[in-house]
Amino acid sequence: MKPLFIFGLGEIGKIVLRNLSEKEGVKLIGVIDIDPQKVGKSVYEITGIEKFKDVYVEKDAERVLKKRKDGVVIHLTSSYVKDVIDQYFLILDMGHNIITTTEEMTDPYLKHPRLAKKIDEKAKKKKRAIVPTGVNPGFAMDLLPIVFSSVFEEIKEIRVERINNASKRRFPLQRKIGSGLTPSEFKEKWEKREIGHVGLAESGSIIARTLKLKIKNFEETCDPKIAKSYIKTDFFEVNPGYVCGILHKVKIETEEDININLFLEMSLDAENPRDTIYIEGKPSLKLEIPGGLPGDESTASIAVNWIDKIFEMPPGLWTIDRLYLNHYFKKI
Amino acid sequence: MKPLFIFGLGEIGKIVLRNLSEKEGVKLIGVIDIDPQKVGKSVYEITGIEKFKDVYVEKDAERVLKKRKDGVVIHLTSSYVKDVIDQYFLILDMGHNIITTTEEMTDPYLKHPRLAKKIDEKAKKKKRAIVPTGVNPGFAMDLLPIVFSSVFEEIKEIRVERINNASKRRFPLQRKIGSGLTPSEFKEKWEKREIGHVGLAESGSIIARTLKLKIKNFEETCDPKIAKSYIKTDFFEVNPGYVCGILHKVKIETEEDININLFLEMSLDAENPRDTIYIEGKPSLKLEIPGGLPGDESTASIAVNWIDKIFEMPPGLWTIDRLYLNHYFKKI
Incomplete structure (x- = not known):
């Protein structure tokens, strides 16, 4: 069973949990959110999914992420690289892979080349993979x-x-x-x-x-x-x-x-x-x-579906240009 | 300039050459075919592409493949694994990566699991990548x-x-x-x-x-x-x-x-x-x-377009299930 965490329980997080409840081979260990309306409640209370009745929403990310090693975090907090880089570093320090829907991470080299390089280096140092994803950006238009x-x-x-x-x-x-x-x-x-x-x-x-x-x-x-x-x-x-x-x-x-x-x-x-x-x-x-493609649902699905492959991938930041897939080129 | 070879100059091979004539950063080193009608002729004579007037069709694969190391071979000879395995081994021994349109290689584990394993092991031993491709099989229906x-x-x-x-x-x-x-x-x-x-x-x-x-x-x-x-x-x-x-x-x-x-x-x-x-x-x-998708043209394009990525990929046989791309899963 692969240990799994949710970082950010908004609307997409709820769909992610519904989606996860149908998957086998992964185990939800913890859910992180800072919303006082959610902290302390069980995932079951918030989503109605019985499978997760023993998992509670906590606000202390480090405490949650320490519960297991070598897992994967589905990261759903902010659209902007500057808001999330500390969260990534914490997750990597705790020994987990990252699937993130942060929109700017689709090409972090466009606006934040220095931070993108730091994230890639950190992931390599910690021997973990980080994959940016989502339906748009991340799939439909790229x-x-x-x-x-x-x-x-x-x-x-x-x-x-x-x-x-x-x-x-x-x-x-x-x-x-x-x-x-x-x-x-x-x-x-x-x-x-x-x-x-x-x-x-x-x-x-x-x-x-x-x-x-x-x-x-x-x-x-x-x-x-x-x-x-x-x-x-x-x-x-x-x-x-x-x-x-x-x-x-x-x-x-x-x-x-x-x-x-x-x-x-x-x-x-x-x-x-x-x-x-x-x-x-x-x-x-x-x-x-x-x-x-429906926006929220497809983003939740594409994030969850990365869980299988991410464990096979070498360390580093896997933007689309690095993935092992074929594409047109004019000049090497 | 990446050294490149064509193994098998049939109709798709001709489209591959037309396609290659528009790419920059790759250099056609040799073309292998056993057809007596083609052996000894220049690629220009056969295809009308002036860029390749100094490249001749030869039948001795080993002699051709020895001309450079660390290149890539676009392999277009047969649909069946049993017909091509010796060709793959020769190419790998000569130190080249392989892009192959052999149809059975789309999933060689279906009918030839033992041979598939041998090809994967050989590629890993020789530190080269082999990628099966084509439009069908290889793209449209898989x-x-x-x-x-x-x-x-x-x-x-x-x-x-x-x-x-x-x-x-x-x-x-x-x-x-x-x-x-x-x-x-x-x-x-x-x-x-x-x-x-x-x-x-x-x-x-x-x-x-x-x-x-x-x-x-x-x-x-x-x-x-x-x-x-x-x-x-x-x-x-x-x-x-x-x-x-x-x-x-x-x-x-x-x-x-x-x-x-x-x-x-x-x-x-x-x-x-x-x-x-x-x-x-x-x-x-x-x-x-x-x-x-047009059959021959798309197969030629998808084979040529792999040239860029294959040099970044680790050794081994890269069937679709191994590629670093996302897909639905039910159970890990």
Whole structure:
């Protein structure tokens, strides 16, 4: 039985636990969270999963992580590298592997090259693996187009479109996409990066990094989607003319003349939700998942599913460009 | 510059060379083939690619492979493990990595577990990597569904359908799918395995192996597709009532109650060609590539694109179940 810990019990953490309750060969040892509403309660009380009735939520991470060695931590706390690096170091010092959904970790070398190097070195020193993952960033707009790229002889453009209907999603997500704001409030909040999707820039840069393309021009924009009719969700009411979502874009030009264009729409009542990858080149092909991958559920699944492979992997930080999988290249 | 060799210059080898002519950082050192029509000719004479005018086709593999060390061989000779194992051993003895399209190598443990182990051990001893690849088997009906499986919480069925229009393809392929035979001739030839697709069984078993599922029941069938109207290609004329292709199926039941169903139609004038993966479970989703991946071209590309990563990989035989990528699991 592989010892397992959850670090951060939010909404995704709850889905992770539901998911884990169906897996065999792993044993939940501890759950860490700082929320006073959760600390001291059993996982059963919070999630209703009987299998975990003997595991309690604790706030002292070190105390929890000391209970076993050579396990794996599913880490679900923050989107930003600076917020999580101390947590990683503690986990590695306690002798565990890490599966993390921290969005910036999809390509930590983009904004925090020095910290990324420190994390990689620390993991190697402690002989443990750390794998960043998630559905977006981590799969739909980076890993999947990278895997798809391996069957192309020439590539001129990789274009990824993810259209996600946010109407049934969590309150923080509906807020994050600017629901109910005026267009000018939206603009202000985007400039302070209080809204928008964390990780789209990293998806673009990890594609370029994996395919060994030199970035010549990098542009990130986030425009509001404006409601054309009245929209009502469990958390928001949006009148026509107000914001009902984001139209988030990353455009990358490379020295190899291969363009990477990512387009993410997350909006209330989005029409025709889907994940689509277009690769233009030799040949030109489209790959599509109609309906699209559900955000929270897919992130929980992809994190849990890493548990099997991570124990086989050598020490270090396993960003997508390092994984042993095939991808298009132009130049070694 | 990475030293590179081609072992087997058939139709796919020619596309591989065209593909290589656009890559930077690799240098074609030698091309091996036994066809008297090709031996002694320059690659330029055979393919029209000027970049390779100083490389000649030679039949003495050892002599060619000795020209450099620490290179990579793109190996394109036969579908069967027994035919290629001596070639692999020679390449490894000469100090090169191997990218091979031998279909049975997609899961050599299915039919040749003893030989597979020998190849893995030999590669480790010689400190070189060997990677089996191709579009089918190797990608469309195994790797891609495996990668897709990583975002699922529960899986009841993985169903893959590849519909391939063979009308414009090579003569050997049109023959391999039984074009022009009577249904009873088809049956006879299938029983002797003279027609049908080599590798479909391996695609099914490598999915099960990667997801760590125990196979309870394994069924492989190949029925003829019967022409409803007159069909003419560059190589065959097929009258109504005669065979125009294969309907090849693999059905796997596992102890974990996860079913794997593969369906491959390769036929003349096939309608609605495509690659489709259905995963039924939590959630249930479809992934589709309309038009489908072109067989020969995609195999050439995926083989060439491995050149970048193979030099980073530790020694041994890297079947899909060993690659560092994520996939669904039920039990460790």
